[in-house]
Amino acid sequence: MSEALNLANNPMLLEVENLAVEFDTYGGVVKAVRGVDFSVEEGKTLAIVGESGCGKSVSVQSMMGLIHMPPGRITSGSARLRGEEVLGRNELNGKEIRGAEISMIFQDPMTSLNPTMTIGDQIAEPLQVHRGLSYRQAFGEAINLLEMSKIPEAAKRAKQFPFEFSGGMLQRAMIAMAISCKPSILIADEPTTALDVTIQAQILDLMQDLQKETGMAIILITHDLGVVARMADEVAVMYAGKIVEHGTVDDVFYRSAHPYTLGLRAAMPNNDPARQHELKPIEGSPPDLFAPPKGCGYCARCPFAMEVCDKHHPQDYFLGDHHFSCCWLHHSDSPTKPEELYFKENS
Amino acid sequence: MGKLLETNELTRYFDIGRNQRVHAVEQVSLAIDEKEIVGLVGESGSGKSTFGKTVVGLHHKTAGTVSYRGEQLPQKYEPRDFQRLATKMQMIFQDPYSSLNPRMTVGEIVGEGLRLHSDANSASIKEQVAVWLTKVGLQADHMSRYPHEFSGGQRQRLGIARALILEPEFVVCDEPISALDVSVQAQVINLLGELKERMGLTLLFIAHDLSMVRYVSDRMAVMYLGSLVEVGKANEVYFDPKHPYTEVLIGSNPEPDPQVERGRPSTAIQGEIPSPVNVPPGCRFANRCPRVMDVCRQSTPELIPLKDVDRHVACHLYT
Numbered sequence: 001m002s003e004a005l006n007l008a009n010n011p012m013l014l015e016v017e018n019l020a021v022e023f024d025t026y027g028g029v030v031k032a033v034r035g036v037d038f039s040v041e042e043g044k045t046l047a048i049v050g051e052s053g054c055g056k057s058v059s060v061q062s063m064m065g066l067i068h069m070p071p072g073r074i075t076s077g078s079a080r081l082r083g084e085e086v087l088g089r090n091e092l093n094g095k096e097i098r099g100a101e102i103s104m105i106f107q108d109p110m111t112s113l114n115p116t117m118t119i120g121d122q123i124a125e126p127l128q129v130h131r132g133l134s135y136r137q138a139f140g141e142a143i144n145l146l147e148m149s150k151i152p153e154a155a156k157r158a159k160q161f162p163f164e165f166s167g168g169m170l171q172r173a174m175i176a177m178a179i180s181c182k183p184s185i186l187i188a189d190e191p192t193t194a195l196d197v198t199i200q201a202q203i204l205d206l207m208q209d210l211q212k213e214t215g216m217a218i219i220l221i222t223h224d225l226g227v228v229a230r231m232a233d234e235v236a237v238m239y240a241g242k243i244v245e246h247g248t249v250d251d252v253f254y255r256s257a258h259p260y261t262l263g264l265r266a267a268m269p270n271n272d273p274a275r276q277h278e279l280k281p282i283e284g285s286p287p288d289l290f291a292p293p294k295g296c297g298y299c300a301r302c303p304f305a306m307e308v309c310d311k312h313h314p315q316d317y318f319l320g321d322h323h324f325s326c327c328w329l330h331h332s333d334s335p336t337k338p339e340e341l342y343f344k345e346n347s
Numbered sequence: 348m349g350k351l352l353e354t355n356e357l358t359r360y361f362d363i364g365r366n367q368r369v370h371a372v373e374q375v376s377l378a379i380d381e382k383e384i385v386g387l388v389g390e391s392g393s394g395k396s397t398f399g400k401t402v403v404g405l406h407h408k409t410a411g412t413v414s415y416r417g418e419q420l421p422q423k424y425e426p427r428d429f430q431r432l433a434t435k436m437q438m439i440f441q442d443p444y445s446s447l448n449p450r451m452t453v454g455e456i457v458g459e460g461l462r463l464h465s466d467a468n469s470a471s472i473k474e475q476v477a478v479w480l481t482k483v484g485l486q487a488d489h490m491s492r493y494p495h496e497f498s499g500g501q502r503q504r505l506g507i508a509r510a511l512i513l514e515p516e517f518v519v520c521d522e523p524i525s526a527l528d529v530s531v532q533a534q535v536i537n538l539l540g541e542l543k544e545r546m547g548l549t550l551l552f553i554a555h556d557l558s559m560v561r562y563v564s565d566r567m568a569v570m571y572l573g574s575l576v577e578v579g580k581a582n583e584v585y586f587d588p589k590h591p592y593t594e595v596l597i598g599s600n601p602e603p604d605p606q607v608e609r610g611r612p613s614t615a616i617q618g619e620i621p622s623p624v625n626v627p628p629g630c631r632f633a634n635r636c637p638r639v640m641d642v643c644r645q646s647t648p649e650l651i652p653l654k655d656v657d658r659h660v661a662c663h664l665y666t
């Protein structure tokens with residue numbers, strides 16, 4: 001993986017390799033993330049998609065030091081920011097990693113806001129801590145940030161409390177707070193899932209505008225393929241704790257290679273009146289992460305599964321510089337040629 | 348196909364003290380044909396659930412009427428009205444997590460309607476529960492389990508079995524898929540489609556997901572701040588919206604197609620849906636409408652049929 005990425009000859013801002021995370025629970029050990037690799041370039045957006053419970057949030061939380069240990073445990077892996085390891089560290093070259101280098105927004109802004117403090121004070125506080133501003137300077141900067149996040153009447157709004165904000169406004173305030181220390185990476189975990197489409201469009205536009213202005217990279221977690229198509233440069237498709245397909249947004253949408261990606265696309269309506277198709281649900285449910293399958297995690301639901309799939313884990317097969325799919329169908333001995341498969345399913 | 352259900356200027360307000368009222372649903376007139384699926388879309392707080400609940404009698408009507416097969420239904424339901432109408436109309440609720448009583452077994456939950464609204468004995472109730480569990484793709488022996496043992500999609504199917512066991516003719520499905528993963532949404536949608544074919548169901552399908560509504564519905568109704576702004580054939584409304592709000596709503600819906608998304612002009616509109624408390628006169632969309640005119644702030648446009656297309660729109664651009 002890293003070899004292939006170097007071929008692309010782009011310096012990666014963040015490189016995550018072989019990350020694995022487990023949790024101890026009463027039922028046993030949950031193998032939530034089972035060896036994932038991904039990377040992000042400066043100024044670009046990586047989308048991580050996949051169904052509920054596949055390990056999207058845990059993957060990014062572990063980079064942010066947000067996994068509680070115990071019960072959580074990072075069992076392997078590295079995450080290098082400009083070549084330097086950040087896993088398990090709080091600071092990099094005297095700068096705090098969380099907030100200053102990488103910051104994060106969540107689906108529910110209320111979980112990370114203090115209900116008893118004004119929005120302005122909450123944005124100002126880290127500015128005083130991280131950037132050593134006085135309270136007045138920091139509050140002034142907070143108003144600027146709210147303006148950058150397109151909150152109308154920012155000066156007045158800064159003096160209000162979270163409960164006086166609508167859901168869309170709260171998400172803007174969270175974004176203002178997240179970009180306050182000029183992070184190089186913004187991680188957004190389902191930032192618009194709870195919002196209406198019109199408000200979602202505003203928030204997505206805002207994130208793109210800020211990315212253009214500041215050059216920050218974005219890691220966007222979502223299960224909405226429409227949002228992916230709109231925002232992503234690169235896409236990682238996750239299933240049962242692993243990345244099963246990765247590529248540019250065009251690779252993943254127009255040259256989908258992994259049966260799970262194909263399955264997701266067949267399960268949703270397309271809006272092309274000339275190409276109506278029946279919705280094809282993906283039968284069954286994801287595997288039990290207490291005892292993940294030895295072979296391919298998707299095997300039990302995969303319509304193309306072969307004997308080998310159940311017993312042995314497939315490797316990542318590269319189909320292009322950046323594009324890989326982790327599936328036995330790409331093996332040269334596979335009776336079904338993947339090309340036939342995409343031709344059938346992609347056309 | 349005859350009309351099955353018709354609302355006429357149906358209105359529902361909520362009084363919330365200090366002379367404040369929420370105009371949740373205001374003068375909504377909508378007719379639904381037998382075996383038709385009508386999709387109802389609109390932003391959060393636009394009144395979709397309130398409309399659905401008022402139609403099936405879970406809220407009393409502040410004003411206006413609902414007629415079912417030509418019979419005008421009571422303004423406020425008495426227990427005997429529920430008794431009589433439960434076998435005709437049912438509702439599937441928005442949240443598969445909170446709408447199932449966690450202390451009841453699946454058998455009790457799914458069989459409750461029969462116990463309350465029919466004279467079936469417990470053996471035959473059990474039998475029918477088993478039948479319905481298999482119809483919605485679960486197993487008869489799930490009967491003794493509790494809701495928390497099921498995934499979101501499975502719980503949503505329990506909700507469907509519970510509503511359909513009385514074999515109603517008309518069902519309000521309130522966001523039956525929004526809490527579900529893409530891979531499971533298709534199962535629920537296909538299940539509803541199949542039941543519609545087999546039982547001749549008529550559905551009011553409430554949802555956020557415009558692509559899904561277009562896919563499942565015959566007609567689409569767009570609601571904004573308690574009022575209908577546009578009604579027409581689902582495909583036609585989606586691909587050729589007439590009301591400026593519909594245009595914005597559909598333009599904001601991201602499509603799973605990167606080329607389409609790259610070619611799309613930014614359609615984000617400013618502002619948010621205003622509070623439905625003490626609504627100002629005029630068109631309710633006026634303060635956000637990109638094409639607002641003077642008249643819009645003064646008089647309220649009515650939902651009227653357009654001349655050349657089969658469409659109803661409430662907008663001064665068309666009056």
Ligand SMILES: Nc1ncnc2c1ncn2[C@@H]1O[C@H](COP(=O)(O)OP(=O)(O)OP(=O)(O)O)[C@@H](O)[C@H]1O
Nearest residue numbers: 023025030032051052053054055056057058059289
């Ligand atoms: N604190 C924890 N203790 C035990 N298990 C956990 C914990 N946090 C996460 N998990 C498990 O790890 C797996 C991955 O969870 P994660 O939150 O990353 O999923 P996700 O892909 O973000 O899903 P969603 O789309 O629902 O947010 C799940 O099986 C989850 O139950």
Ligand SMILES: Nc1ncnc2c1ncn2[C@@H]1O[C@H](COP(=O)(O)OP(=O)(O)OP(=O)(O)O)[C@@H](O)[C@H]1O
Nearest residue numbers: 361363369371390391392393394395396397398623
């Ligand atoms: N019982 C109630 N008492 C007071 N106000 C209510 C009540 N139920 C609903 N409302 C208000 O009525 C309006 C319409 O709410 P409703 O739940 O019908 O919207 P909706 O379109 O279903 O929204 P969502 O998409 O979020 O489900 C909202 O402003 C809501 O706050």
Ligand code: SF4
Nearest residue numbers: 296299302309327328
């Ligand atoms: S490895 Fe086998 S089971 Fe897994 S996705 Fe590929 S074909 Fe299907």
Ligand SMILES: [Mg+2]
Nearest residue numbers: 056057058189
């Ligand atoms: Mg998550």
Ligand SMILES: [Mg+2]
Nearest residue numbers: 395396397441
């Ligand atoms: Mg609702």
